[in-house]
Amino acid sequence: MTKTLAEARDYAGGLAEAILDRPELAGSVQAFIIPPHTALAVVAEELRGVGERRGVETQVILGAQNAHWEESGAWTGEISVPQAADAGARLVEIGHSERREHFGETVETTRLKVRTVLDHGLRPLLCVGEPREVREAGEAEEFILAQARGALAGLDSAQLARVLLAYEPIWAIGEQGRPATVEELAEPFAALERVYGAQVEAVLYGGSVNQDNAAELLEIPGVDGLFVGRAAWGLDGYLELLETGASHVRGAHGRLRQ
Numbered sequence: 001m002t003k004t005l006a007e008a009r010d011y012a013g014g015l016a017e018a019i020l021d022r023p024e025l026a027g028s029v030q031a032f033i034i035p036p037h038t039a040l041a042v043v044a045e046e047l048r049g050v051g052e053r054r055g056v057e058t059q060v061i062l063g064a065q066n067a068h069w070e071e072s073g074a075w076t077g078e079i080s081v082p083q084a085a086d087a088g089a090r091l092v093e094i095g096h097s098e099r100r101e102h103f104g105e106t107v108e109t110t111r112l113k114v115r116t117v118l119d120h121g122l123r124p125l126l127c128v129g130e131p132r133e134v135r136e137a138g139e140a141e142e143f144i145l146a147q148a149r150g151a152l153a154g155l156d157s158a159q160l161a162r163v164l165l166a167y168e169p170i171w172a173i174g175e176q177g178r179p180a181t182v183e184e185l186a187e188p189f190a191a192l193e194r195v196y197g198a199q200v201e202a203v204l205y206g207g208s209v210n211q212d213n214a215a216e217l218l219e220i221p222g223v224d225g226l227f228v229g230r231a232a233w234g235l236d237g238y239l240e241l242l243e244t245g246a247s248h249v250r251g252a253h254g255r256l257r258q
């Protein structure tokens with residue numbers, strides 16, 4: 001629940017312009033933004049406007065924070081995938097821990113949503129992550145693989161290739177979160193890489209990513225990119241993170257996929 005329409009429009013326009021102004025960003029990192037539903041259409045319009053003014057396609061992918069698995073129907077308060085697409089979204093976030101905790105998202109509903117998003121030609125961004133007590137019990141790997149397997153069950157290789165998978169340990173997200181250390185992330189990413197690395201479009205890390213830890217997080221084997229909340233709410237903060245990503249790609253160990 002961040003940003004008014006005016007703020008979202010300014011942010012999106014500034015981001016699109018800045019990426020086009022910085023050749024080191026365009027073509028090396030893929031930016032995405034996932035505003036609240038209310039701002040989708042104006043952000044899409046702003047991104048399109050920048051592209052038209054500059055005579056090039058804008059490089060920013062627009063996503064929705066959630067969408068229902070049904071294409072239409074009596075689901076008051078929800079939006080459908082076709083509606084999100086109509087508003088300009090090309091990606092839909094599914095299974096964020098806050099959706100799971102507060103809005104009853106389950107492995108089964110994430111599976112249904114992944115299907116619907118793919119059926120409509122959008123990309124699902126599936127979030128998985130364990131609560132603190134599961135981590136402390138040494139069961140994080142098993143937990144996140146079960147979430148991923150459940151949501152991605154039955155997809156063929158072409159469908160999997162359009163999935164973005166984000167590992168976001170719940171204990172590391174948001175104001176109450178504690179940034180994860182590189183050591184704490186090594187095993188979960190090794191597991192995700194082993195099972196999904198060659199199949200999905202990218203595996204991202206999210207949870208208290210900031211300008212100080214982004215570079216070392218990108219070095220973790222299996223991390224293809226970052227999913228950032230608070231540290232990217234301000235445009236300068238996001239641009240700094242994109243610069244970090246671009247310099248990682250330029251480095252000898254760069255493996256961020258476009």
Ligand SMILES: O=C[C@H](O)COP(=O)(O)O
Pocket residue numbers: 168172173174175177206207208209227228229230231
């Ligand atoms: O949606 C974003 C993720 O939950 C991460 O949020 P954060 O970077 O503010 O911890």
